[in-house]
Amino acid sequence: MDKTTRKVDGEIILFWALPFLALTWIVIFFLFPGFSPPMSPTMSADQVAAFYRDPENLPRIRYSMILFNWFGVGIITFLSLIVMQMKRMAHRTPILAYCYLGCSTGGPALFFLADLFWLMAAFRPERDPQLTQLFNDLAWISFTGQVGFIVAQCIFLALAIFLDRQDSPVFPRWVAHFNLLIAAAIAPAAFVAIALTGPLAWDGLLSFWLRNGAMALWLVVMTVVVGKTIYRQRTQEETAA
Amino acid sequence: MSLWHRVAWHCKNNPKIELWIMWWAMFCFYQLFGIVFALMTRVMPPPKPWWDHARIVQWFNDNHYGLLWGFGIIFLVAGITASMNALIAYSMTRMSVSRVFSYIYLAIYSLSTLPGMLLTAILLTVGALRPDRDPAIISWIYDAAFTGFVGTMGVFFIGTSVWMLAVLLDKNRVFPLWFGYLNICNLLTEIVVAPMWIFKEGPFAWNGVIAFWVDTLVFVVYTIAFITLLRRMIVREDFGDGPLPELEQRA
Numbered sequence: 001m002d003k004t005t006r007k008v009d010g011e012i013i014l015f016w017a018l019p020f021l022a023l024t025w026i027v028i029f030f031l032f033p034g035f036s037p038p039m040s041p042t043m044s045a046d047q048v049a050a051f052y053r054d055p056e057n058l059p060r061i062r063y064s065m066i067l068f069n070w071f072g073v074g075i076i077t078f079l080s081l082i083v084m085q086m087k088r089m090a091h092r093t094p095i096l097a098y099c100y101l102g103c104s105t106g107g108p109a110l111f112f113l114a115d116l117f118w119l120m121a122a123f124r125p126e127r128d129p130q131l132t133q134l135f136n137d138l139a140w141i142s143f144t145g146q147v148g149f150i151v152a153q154c155i156f157l158a159l160a161i162f163l164d165r166q167d168s169p170v171f172p173r174w175v176a177h178f179n180l181l182i183a184a185a186i187a188p189a190a191f192v193a194i195a196l197t198g199p200l201a202w203d204g205l206l207s208f209w210l211r212n213g214a215m216a217l218w219l220v221v222m223t224v225v226v227g228k229t230i231y232r233q234r235t236q237e238e239t240a241a
Numbered sequence: 242m243s244l245w246h247r248v249a250w251h252c253k254n255n256p257k258i259e260l261w262i263m264w265w266a267m268f269c270f271y272q273l274f275g276i277v278f279a280l281m282t283r284v285m286p287p288p289k290p291w292w293d294h295a296r297i298v299q300w301f302n303d304n305h306y307g308l309l310w311g312f313g314i315i316f317l318v319a320g321i322t323a324s325m326n327a328l329i330a331y332s333m334t335r336m337s338v339s340r341v342f343s344y345i346y347l348a349i350y351s352l353s354t355l356p357g358m359l360l361t362a363i364l365l366t367v368g369a370l371r372p373d374r375d376p377a378i379i380s381w382i383y384d385a386a387f388t389g390f391v392g393t394m395g396v397f398f399i400g401t402s403v404w405m406l407a408v409l410l411d412k413n414r415v416f417p418l419w420f421g422y423l424n425i426c427n428l429l430t431e432i433v434v435a436p437m438w439i440f441k442e443g444p445f446a447w448n449g450v451i452a453f454w455v456d457t458l459v460f461v462v463y464t465i466a467f468i469t470l471l472r473r474m475i476v477r478e479d480f481g482d483g484p485l486p487e488l489e490q491r492a
Contacts, residue, residue: 041370092480094334095259098327102351103320109355113363130375134382137367145316145366146359152320162252163259190317193309193366 038203049129107149114143154183185214267325281311336411
């Protein structure tokens with residue numbers, strides 16, 4: 001086996017870690033009692049404290065957020081695989097890959113911050129309800145509103161695909177349009193704090209359902225696209241070798 | 242040709258389009274940053290560190306929608322910071338220095354957005370979210386937001402030092418030597434701002450003449466300088482090795 005083939009094989013191992021990671025994210029989503037249904041921002045401090053003190057909820061909050069702490073940043077492996085594909089594109093500079101790499105740390109770090117705030121809220125639920133509510137607010141605003149890096153990543157990838165001018169581009173063009181569509185669906189969540197009720201509120205149609213739905217759809221579609229591309233790359237490199 | 246046609250032509254034919262997109266993204270980001278932080282949220286110049294709880298609550302109430310909409314915009318466009326970091330990192334790959342400089346810059350500045358901007362935005366958003374929150378807690382949020390905003394030093398200190406060193410070592414003259422020395426002014430501001438963690442009033446407090454006004458002035462001059470110089474770099478870029486060619490400056 002030559003050197004280049006081994007390189008791609010490592011990427012294929014990382015790629016197949018993704019279904020496992022996605023499984024943990026699905027488990028987290030359903031295990032965390034604050035997601036089904038999403039907690040309302042209109043809950044009073046006492047109601048929020050009661051939510052965390054509830055013996056039915058507390059272990060589920062902790063276990064789901066420990067899982068999120070472990071596996072949430074796993075998304076960086078997948079984003080880095082996309083960076084590798086961007087570096088194969090017919091660009092003059094590595095600048096778009098740099099942009100994507102920069103965003104790959106920013107976005108997950110903010111999700112991680114939200115995870116820490118949820119865990120902190122659950123650490124001493126007997127605390128003053130005002131403090132529990134504060135941590136809960138910080139968690140939800142960090143989790144929901146911090147879409148800038150995800151939106152930018154979709155746009156950077158779309159740009160990279162548009163500028164990949166070669167006979168057989170790395171990704172097909174529709175992937176660029178798809179990423180722009182996802183960026184548009186995720187964008188409204190940035191304004192999550194404008195209202196405590198309605199579609200923009202953190203339990204609302206736009207900020208919760210559309211945004212999280214769009215991220216899930218992105219993950220499924222991009223998994224198929226990246227998987228196909230990596231396998232095609234391996235075949236090409238094997239024939240070339 | 243209309244503007245739209247010109248943009249379309251450049252996207253199709255300009256070999257430097259990747260660089261120009263990043264430059265314009267950076268240019269627009271700083272305009273937006275100024276509008277949001279100075280005009281919408283009233284975070285710059287910062288309010289007073291010595292206010293009591295009632296005054297702080299009043300500040301949040303006065304700026305309620307400015308804070309919520311303004312930081313909504315920042316949350317939406319935060320990712321653009323990646324394009325300016327990438328452009329500056331790219332400028333270092335064009336220099337006669339090791340790639341390590343651009344990797345350090347990219348790593349440090351990818352991290353800097355969180356403590357330097359977004360944490361403050363998150364905290365102030367949460368502060369504005371519930372005007373009926375306990376005033377003592379609102380006051381804690383206020384302190385945390387402004388100390389974090391003004392007091393994030395290390396990432397910019399080390400990041401600027403690395404860029405400075407690269408500019409001074411560079412033989413390809415991507416940036417003029419004077420810009421290397423201007424970096425020293427910028428990194429010094431990160432040193433003299435440190436007493437804001439101790440003083441609650443006077444020139445070294447977070448709204449003080451030195452910690453805020455002098456430092457912001459240097460930052461603005463520095464930012465205008467590197468935005469202009471990056472533009473010049475792109476105009477001169479020939480995608481080759483060695484010194485950048487001197488081109489006629491366009492009128």
